[in-house]
Amino acid sequence: MIKKITIIFLVLLIIAAGSLFYAKSQVENYLQQPLNIEQKQLFTVEHGKTLHSALWTLEKEGWIKSNSFSRLLPRLHPEVVHIRAGTYELVPGQTLKEALLTMVSGQEYQFTITFIEGSRFDEWRQQLALAKDLKQATQEMSEADIAKALGEEHEKLEGLLLAETYHYTAGMSDLDILKRAHQSLIRELDKAWQSKQDNLPLKSPYQALILASIIEKETAIESERQRIASVFINRLNKGMRLQTDPTVIYGMGDKYDGNIRKKDLSTPTAYNTYVINGLPPTPIAMPGVESIQAALNPENSHYLYFVASGNGGHVFSQSLAEHNRAVQRYLKQLRANKSQ
Structure with a gap:
């Protein structure tokens, strides 16, 4: 009997082990x-x-x-x-x-959103509105409201956000992205201001930011930024007007149709540097770090003018006569390009 019970127990044990x-x-x-x-x-x-x-x-x-x-x-x-x-x-x-x-x-997927150097705040808002899985916290906010939420004293955010690629996870908000972009810009601006050249005609980091935004819109060629910065610095030092087209375009707003006419250059706006003296009141775009550094560490030059070469890049001049000849060469190059 005991033997039989033992056998049954072993069979059940084997079955249980097999089942497990x-x-x-x-x-x-x-x-x-x-x-x-x-x-x-x-x-x-x-x-x-x-x-x-x-x-x-x-x-x-x-x-x-x-x-x-x-x-x-x-x-x-x-x-x-x-x-x-x-x-x-x-x-x-x-x-x-x-x-x-x-x-x-908890290693969530990282979404990305990239803001291009030289872009404007209204373009940022459009990008943010279309970003996937990003909560829209600022849709009903004005630009001034957003600036206040960022702790920024200026009501316009043009130039006060660093253009680069930002990562985010689902459920984050557009305001979260803007806060990071603003903090990154302030950090880079402060760093550049600490290492700036002496005796620049720039009274504050914000003025440096304004100049950097103009440099950003004038050239996408990294090797030219410091030279273009020198032209504007030289003009400011001499009390000459900056006379830069991107500021005119910014001041025209929605009226800009892709062309600048003579009347546009003479029409007063707060941003028309053909009419106003000195810098415009705010930046005109989101500058990159290189343009900020160029504004605060320009090339040591005597250039006062520059014009597009027609082949990429610019031709720089020290005198008006020299500049006018460069303009004529540029116009000639444009005509040649159109005839091809």
């Missing part, structure tokens, strides 16, 4: 299955969602195969249970376990 081994292997196969996706996918875990609900959603999308043994995951693989809310990137070839561990770590 089978269950573990099924769970392991479930976790090691590759995601059924052919391209990268974004997957969002909402706040309050559990592992079970995330698996159900993945199964519903057809990205994983269901398995009745998945209910044993919390017991056999507790390391994949506590997933965090967020948006995650799933990639082809990734296993279910790898995807779940990413969700447990």
Whole structure:
């Protein structure tokens, strides 16, 4: 009798061990299955969602195969249970376990938004409004309201945001991006101001920012920035008007149709540097770090004029007569280009 009981016990033990081994292997196969996706996918875990609900959603999308043994995951693989809310990137070839561990770590997908140097604040607002998974916190705010929210004393934000690429996660707001851009700009501006040349005709970092924005709009060629800065610095030192077209365009606002006419150059606006003396009242664009540094560390030159060469870049002159000859060469080059 005892022998028979022992045999039955051993048989039951073997069956139990076999069942456990089978269950573990099924769970392991479930976790090691590759995601059924052919391209990268974004997957969002909402706040309050559990592992079970995330698996159900993945199964519903057809990205994983269901398995009745998945209910044993919390017991056999507790390391994949506590997933965090967020948006995650799933990639082809990734296993279910790898995807779940990413969700447990909270390594959310990083969206990017890139602002171009020389762009304007109204263009930034348009970009932000179209950005994917970015909360719109500023839609009903005026520019002055946003400036106040950023802690900025100036009501216009032109030039006060650093143009570069910013990363964000789903659920962040456009105001979060603007705060980072403003802090980055102030940090770079302060750094450049500390290492500026002596005896510049710039009374404040904000004036340096105004000049930097003009430099940014005048050239995209890095090697020219310090020389163009020298032209404007030389003009300011001599009390000459800056006479730079980008400021005229900015002052024209919506009236600008792609062309500047003679009457535009003589029409007074707060930004028309053919009419006003000195710098315009605010920056006219978002300058990059290189333009800020050029404004505060210009080339040592005697140039007072420059004009486009017609082949990229500019021709610089020290006298008006020399400049007028350069203008005639430029016009001749334009005519040649049109005839080709």
